[in-house]
Amino acid sequence: MLPVRRALEVLWRVVSVALTVAFVASSSASCGGEVVLAGSSAQTQPPETPTPPAPRLPLMQSLWPRSVGRVVIEVDYGPGAAPYVGAVPGVGNTWNILAANARRLFQGSGKSLVIPSTLGEMQRIEVTGRDFTLEDLVAITRRTRNNVSTAATATFHVIFLDGYYVDAAGVRRTDLLGGHLEGMGVIVVFKPVVASTAANAAAWVPAVVEQxxxxxxxGHAVGLVDGGIAPVRGHxxxxxxxxxxxxxxxxxxWNEGASAAAAFVARVTATGNSVLFxxxxxxxxxxxxxxAR
Ligand SMILES: [Zn+2]
Ligand SMILES: [Zn+2]
Incomplete structure (x- = not known):
């Protein structure tokens, strides 16, 4: 659909598209913390680069008004990258974790949330290859995203891939669990990295790490922390x-790798508190x- 593509292209040009590391899932040399990888950030563009007119607000700034009554999370997965679904001990349905946290995040907003919980509610997409650059990720969401944000509905697009992010330096990031395309409401999960957290861990750990x-x-996609919404206190x-x-x-x-991520989820599950924020x-x-009221 042309309007969708055009909107995404505007966002792609205007917004500083960045892939943010979710967790560093290995105790390798990359343990310095989460890496924010600029895609087409201002410093890589010459000052004379023309700015497209009338840019749309990035999603994290446009989704809060009460007029946006619905939040829809679309989930797509490539071959070999199906999300974990079904029961997790102590949690019930795996996807309850995302749903509970999204509900809590938007508490008091009056928005209704549409979040899938079974594979039947998600879409299998055709994706080839094992390595994905930022440009590849943008191309995949352009090709497969079914829902676009409107004045009344904010949409997020989650893509599960059986492969790895390849950064601007050409390095395959086997430590990168996931990321988001800033301002676009696109979340990417790199399944082999999630699956790697199964090593020496309880069977349920990868599913909870994935959630x-x-x-x-x-959290990043909606603007946390100081990424579109201002912090109330110094955190x-x-x-x-x-x-x-x-x-x-x-x-x-999460700069201590997979074991820290697993420890965190174990700690939180032990408290019986499903809200991770x-x-x-x-x-x-x-x-x-x-x-926004
Ligand atoms: Zn992050
Ligand atoms: Zn916090």
Whole structure:
């Protein structure tokens, strides 16, 4: 559909498209924290680059008004990359984790949420290859996204891929669990990295890590922390931009690798609290909701 494509192209040009690392899932040399990889950021463009007229607001700034009554999360998966579904001990349906956190994030907003929980509610897409550049990811969402945001509906597009992100330097990032395309409401999960958290862990760990990855990226996609919505109190980890200083919060930078991610989810599941955001992050969302009234 041309309008969809055109809107995405505008966003692609205008918004500084960045792929944000969800968690560093290995204890390799990349443990310095989450990496924000600029796609077409301002510093890579000459100053004379023409700016397209009338750019749309990035999603994280446009979704809060009460007039946006619905939030739809579309989930697509490539061959060999189907999301974990079904029961997880102590959690019930795996996708309850994302749903519970999205509900809590938007609490008081009056928005209705549409989130799938079974593979039947998700779409299998044709994707080839094992390595995905930023341009590949943009091309995939352009080709496969069925829902576009309107004045009344904000949409997110989640894509599960059986492969890895290849960064601007051409390096295959086997440590990267997921990312998001800034301003576009697109979340990507790199399945082999998620699956790698099964090593020396309880059977349910990869499924919960996968859900935590989705929650983390949804947090970024809606503007946490200081990524479109302003922090109410000082919890922005400036050393790891757009992350939360609390290590009890899903928006923490997770710089200790897969074992830390697994430990976090085990800790949170043990508390019986399915909300992975801390109070500071929830406060930011509540303030955005209140300001948009
Ligand atoms: Zn992050
Ligand atoms: Zn937080």
């Amino acid at each position: 935590a990855t989705l929650v983390h990226e949804l 922005h980890d400036v050393a790891h931009p757009h992350h939360c200083t609390s290590n009890m919060c899903v928006m923490n930078a 801390d109070d500071a992050c929830l406060e930011d969302a509540a303030a955005a909701i209140a300001a």
